[in-house]
Amino acid sequence: MHVAHLTLHDFRSYTDIDVALEPGATAFIGRNGQGKTNLVEAIDYLSRLSSHRVASDAPLVRAGADQAIVRASVVKEGRSALIEVELNPGRANRARINRSPVPRPREIIGLVRTVVFAPDDLTLVKGDPSDRRKLLDDLLMLRAPRFAGVRSDYDRILKQRNSLLKTAGVARGSSRDAAMATLEIWDDNLARVGAELLGARLRLVDDLRPYLGKAYEAVARGATRDDADLDYKASIEVASTDELERALLDAIAARRKDELDRGISLVGPHRDELLLTLGSPDLRLPVKGYASHGESWSFALALRLASYDLLRADGDDPILVLDDVFAELDTERRAQLAELVAGAEQVLVTAAVAADVPASLQGVRYQVADGRVTRDG
DSSP states (O other), rough: EEEEEEEEEEEEEEEOOOOOOOEEEEEEEEETSHHHHHHHHHHHHHHSSSSOSSSSSGGGGGGGOOOOOEEEEEEEEEEEEEEEEEEEESSEEEETTTEEEOGGGGBBTTTEEEEEEEEGGHHHHHHHHHHHHHHHHHHHHOOOOTHHHHHHHHHHHHHHHHHHHHHHHHOHHHHHHHHHHHHHHHHHHHHHHHHHHHHHHHHHHHHHHHHHHHHHHHHHTTTTTTSEEEEEEEESSSSOOHHHHHHHHHHHTOOOHHHHHSSSSOOGGGGOOEEEEETTEEEEEEEHHHHHHHHHHHHHHHHHHHHHHHHTTTTTTOOOEESGGGGGGOOOHHHHHHHHTTTTSSSEEESSSSSSSSGGBBBBBEEEEEEEEEEOO
């Protein structure tokens, strides 16, 4: 899979721009603030309908514009498709495939698959549990796009249930009885959809684990594939994936008083954690809090490489985006990472200085400055 052409209209710093791309490595070179990351961010947005830099769509629309458009010609197995998304802050976004509207924008998720390496990847190791849950859910949606709908349903149910918990916690008499009866319905909904999401995450972690060990061995000095591991810590006791819904309902019932007192849902996939550990099988320590800066960077890179290898094993070469990542690495790690990804069908690199890009990833080079993208040569 590769992007053959990218068109942006009022996206970030660009009023209108068209960039032709090729398979292999492409490097966008330019000083910070010139717009090189905006280009790869747009391609990644088509993949997941979210940015790796900001949490909402509003910053993606050029200041003063009402909407932004991202359009890409994507080639997969010799066949080309035109994928487009229209960003409308405050209103519903729209999407098209080959100029034809689709009922919901999320139907384009997974048509473009990207794996992004970025300086902020250190938050995968040192950040909040939500950062690691997002890593899993993004990967899950790329492997099985229907989970975009599952996650959306879960978020909607959780929001509604939290609102109801706040109401029931302060209500009295018949109002409280009515709220509690309605709450039971939302308990069932949260357990049903939550069990589907939880089961998918558990299977994903099992699938990802062997790729993580292999990737960490490749990027960390002197490491073996047994040194790095990950495990999923659910908010419930998981005995069997066939009984997740029942287990969630039992846990919800057990925490009822606490939930009413606090007005929030205390059980479900939104409370789970992805545990990252380093060390021998006999003594594993959490990466967060124990690992050195270099070990943390190696683990973050290994998580991205493992994601890439897993998607590739599914039979589809994702587009690799290396966004200003080489500036964060020493010479040896630069060479290691470049060697590991050089064989990808398409690698998009951004860098402030051309010398930061390893020779094996030079490929086609564009200079990005003052809102213009100019191909060298």
